[in-house]
Amino acid sequence: MRTGLSTLASTLAAALAAALFAGCTTTKVFRHDRPHAFAAQGRRVALMPLDVELSLLGTGGMLEARADWTQAARGFLEAALERQLASRRVDLARPAAEDLDRDPEYVQLTKLHEAVGAAILANAPPNGPLPTLRKRFDWSLGGSAAQLARGTDADYALFVYVRDSYATAGRKALVVGAILVGAATGIVPSVSLGQQVGFASLVDLRTGDLVWFNRLSSETGDLREAEPAGKTAANLLEDFPL
Amino acid sequence: MTTALRSNVAGIARAGAALVLAVACGCTSPLPNIAPGAEGRLAAPLDSDEAGFWMQMERIEKDVATAGHRVRDPELEAYLRDVACRMSPDYCEAIRIYVFQQPGFNAQMFPNGAMIVWTGLLLRAHNEAQLATVLGHEIGHYQRRHTLASWRRARQTSDAFAVFALAAAGAAPFTGGLSGAAADLAQLAAIGTLFAYSREQEAESDAIGVEQLARAGYDPREAVKLWEGVIAEDEADEDDDQPLGFFATHPSPPARREEIERLAAPLVTAENTGQVHAEEYRVRVARLRQRLLAEELSLREFERTEVVLDRLQASGNAPPGEIEYYRAELYRTRGEEGDVERAIAHYREAVGSGSAPAEVHRSLGLLLRRTGDAAGAREELAAYLERAPAASDRAMVEVYLQELGR
Numbered sequence: 259m260r261t262g263l264s265t266l267a268s269t270l271a272a273a274l275a276a277a278l279f280a281g282c283t284t285t286k287v288f289r290h291d292r293p294h295a296f297a298a299q300g301r302r303v304a305l306m307p308l309d310v311e312l313s314l315l316g317t318g319g320m321l322e323a324r325a326d327w328t329q330a331a332r333g334f335l336e337a338a339l340e341r342q343l344a345s346r347r348v349d350l351a352r353p354a355a356e357d358l359d360r361d362p363e364y365v366q367l368t369k370l371h372e373a374v375g376a377a378i379l380a381n382a383p384p385n386g387p388l389p390t391l392r393k394r395f396d397w398s399l400g401g402s403a404a405q406l407a408r409g410t411d412a413d414y415a416l417f418v419y420v421r422d423s424y425a426t427a428g429r430k431a432l433v434v435g436a437i438l439v440g441a442a443t444g445i446v447p448s449v450s451l452g453q454q455v456g457f458a459s460l461v462d463l464r465t466g467d468l469v470w471f472n473r474l475s476s477e478t479g480d481l482r483e484a485e486p487a488g489k490t491a492a493n494l495l496e497d498f499p500l
Numbered sequence: 501m502t503t504a505l506r507s508n509v510a511g512i513a514r515a516g517a518a519l520v521l522a523v524a525c526g527c528t529s530p531l532p533n534i535a536p537g538a539e540g541r542l543a544a545p546l547d548s549d550e551a552g553f554w555m556q557m558e559r560i561e562k563d564v565a566t567a568g569h570r571v572r573d574p575e576l577e578a579y580l581r582d583v584a585c586r587m588s589p590d591y592c593e594a595i596r597i598y599v600f601q602q603p604g605f606n607a608q609m610f611p612n613g614a615m616i617v618w619t620g621l622l623l624r625a626h627n628e629a630q631l632a633t634v635l636g637h638e639i640g641h642y643q644r645r646h647t648l649a650s651w652r653r654a655r656q657t658s659d660a661f662a663v664f665a666l667a668a669a670g671a672a673p674f675t676g677g678l679s680g681a682a683a684d685l686a687q688l689a690a691i692g693t694l695f696a697y698s699r700e701q702e703a704e705s706d707a708i709g710v711e712q713l714a715r716a717g718y719d720p721r722e723a724v725k726l727w728e729g730v731i732a733e734d735e736a737d738e739d740d741d742q743p744l745g746f747f748a749t750h751p752s753p754p755a756r757r758e759e760i761e762r763l764a765a766p767l768v769t770a771e772n773t774g775q776v777h778a779e780e781y782r783v784r785v786a787r788l789r790q791r792l793l794a795e796e797l798s799l800r801e802f803e804r805t806e807v808v809l810d811r812l813q814a815s816g817n818a819p820p821g822e823i824e825y826y827r828a829e830l831y832r833t834r835g836e837e838g839d840v841e842r843a844i845a846h847y848r849e850a851v852g853s854g855s856a857p858a859e860v861h862r863s864l865g866l867l868l869r870r871t872g873d874a875a876g877a878r879e880e881l882a883a884y885l886e887r888a889p890a891a892s893d894r895a896m897v898e899v900y901l902q903e904l905g906r
Contacts, residue, residue, distance in 0.1 A: 311555075311556075313552070316655050316658065316659055317658075317659035317662050317663065318655065318657075318658025318659040318660070318661055318662035319658065319662065320654065320655045320658050320659075322549050322552055322655070323552035323553065323555055323556050324547065324551075324552045325546050325547070325548075325551035325552045325554070325555040326546040326547040326551070328552075328555060329546065359562055359566075360565070360566070361566075362566040362568075365562065365563070365566040366566070369563070428659060432662055432663065432666060435663075435666050435670075436666060438670070439666060439669050439670040442670060443669070443670065445669075447666060447669050
């Protein structure tokens with residue numbers, strides 16, 4: 259009986275610890291295999307329209323996109339990125355999203371970048387890498403990349419992609435339930451409380467090469483508020499080459 | 501563990517399954533119509549699930565608008581829009597129609613008012629009333645906010661199921677795995693309710709479409725004719741792999757046709773016999789028709805295409821030479837026993853009718869060349885170059901003519 263109780267207690271403690279301290283933030287920076295001479299090129303960067311979406315994570319795990327949160331987060335992130343890039347003496351350009359959305363060539367290029375970004379995320383640890391991609395980072399959008407920032411004289415395009423989700427009360431209750439079930443059976447059903455994933459990607463507009471790429475994964479940080487959103491922006495710009 | 505406890509826990513598992521079903525089948529009251537918003541702007545507050553949905557749809561619509569297979573034909577888009585507005589004046593401002601170059605009978609409605617019409621639909625509808633049937637049906641989905649309702653239902657089901665699955669996992673050591681089977685059953689039942697829900701929505705949209713047809717002055721019986729075409733195609737298609745029964749998201753076409761007929765009958769009165777606007781429709785689509793037929797043929801769904809051609813012929817919307825030409829193309833492409841002879845016969849019919857496209861001579865010439873009829877081949881290939889002197893494959897055809905000994 260005594261052993262039974264202490265096993266239960268230690269399982270509970272371990273599960274709680276896992277739930278509480280899982281909230282770490284990791285970033286992983288990649289640079290293009292072909293060395294890029296940043297100093298030889300200008301410092302004008304086109305900040306592309308941010309691809310951000312915040313969702314509510316339901317009890318059963320379904321994501322509900324939230325327009326209000328997304329709007330707020332996009333504003334906070336944009337302001338923070340502008341501030342932080344300016345402090346790095348980056349010359350910022352802003353392509354006009356409204357005109358670009360009707361330009362099929364631009365839309366196709368952004369879709370290509372989206373696909374490349376998704377492929378990098380999928381192949382970056384802990385998911386990957388695929389054996390054939392190990393130790394290689396040679397992604398490129400190709401020579402037509404300049405079309406991305408037409409009319410801005412930019413040297414680079416900076417893409418930012420963020421997806422974040424926040425658990426409902428029901429979901430949080432389910433996690434508590436899962437810990438209790440884990441205590442009783444020894445197997446803790448895995449229930450996520452939401453996750454922040456994203457990347458920032460710097461594209462050389464002359465070659466289309468992704469010269470710098472930073473993947474972000476975090477279980478903490480609330481993009482719905484200015485200060486933590488600023489921290490996320492800083493994490494995204496970690497080791498930024500300009 | 502005692503048997504009593506075991507059966508108790510099994511009972512709880514069953515009760516859990518019942519709970520999942522109760523919530524899933526349940527009985528969320530239908531949503532009110534979407535507000536006839538001005539220029540497709542959503543009236544719902546920004547923090548609602550619907551606003552989140554719209555945000556996602558706006559991104560998808562951007563892809564739709566710039567898709568490579570979008571038919572950028574302002575005249576056609578304007579016509580479709582006019583018909584949609586005639587069907588549903590309240591939602592006229594809220595609907596945006598895109599045409600996709602895609603054979604097959606389909607149209608899709610997004611919850612934010614974007615609609616995709618497949619070109620294959622334009623081949624299957626033979627007058628404006630039949631086209632309006634589909635547009636009205638799609639607008640019905642928008643008006644009744646079906647996607648949102650489905651999504652809410654799916655979320656409820658998934659939430660209830662997560663709680664049940666966790667309870668089942670907790671109970672597993674006591675129930676000896678019985679709850680696993682119960683969980684599977686509950687999941688299956690939950691999925692079933694989602695499909696059934698979708699069937700209800702299709703029926704509701706059908707009803708809205710028929711009612712709008714009559715109100716807009718169209719003959720609602722044209723909806724029945726459109727469905728007869730779908731049924732005829734399904735029947736002709738022997739290896740039809742559409743999911744049926746439990747997993748079917750749409751009611752079966754015969755059931756739909758029957759229900760639409762029942763709804764349409766009382767709407768046809770002495771003073772409102774309804775219009776079909778056949779000529780106007782024919783003129784609008786005529787320009788595209790050959791391309792639509794070529795696309796249709798590219799599916800290699802020969803049995804279905806035969807029905808499409810039969811019905812198009814019966815409608816009188818296409819000249820006989822064109823129908824015969826594509827019939828011949830169908831047999832030539834299919835290449836089954838006897839198809840070469842069939843193709844040649846239909847090509848000759850097409851040539852004889854005088855209303856076939858110039859390509860009929862090329863196709864017939866090449867086929868005759870294959871069968872060893874050099875004189876016949878020569879005659880047809882020469883006729884092709886005569887009718888289409890600027891043909892892009894002129895040089896190639898001239899090589900054939902030389903080979904055949906002009």
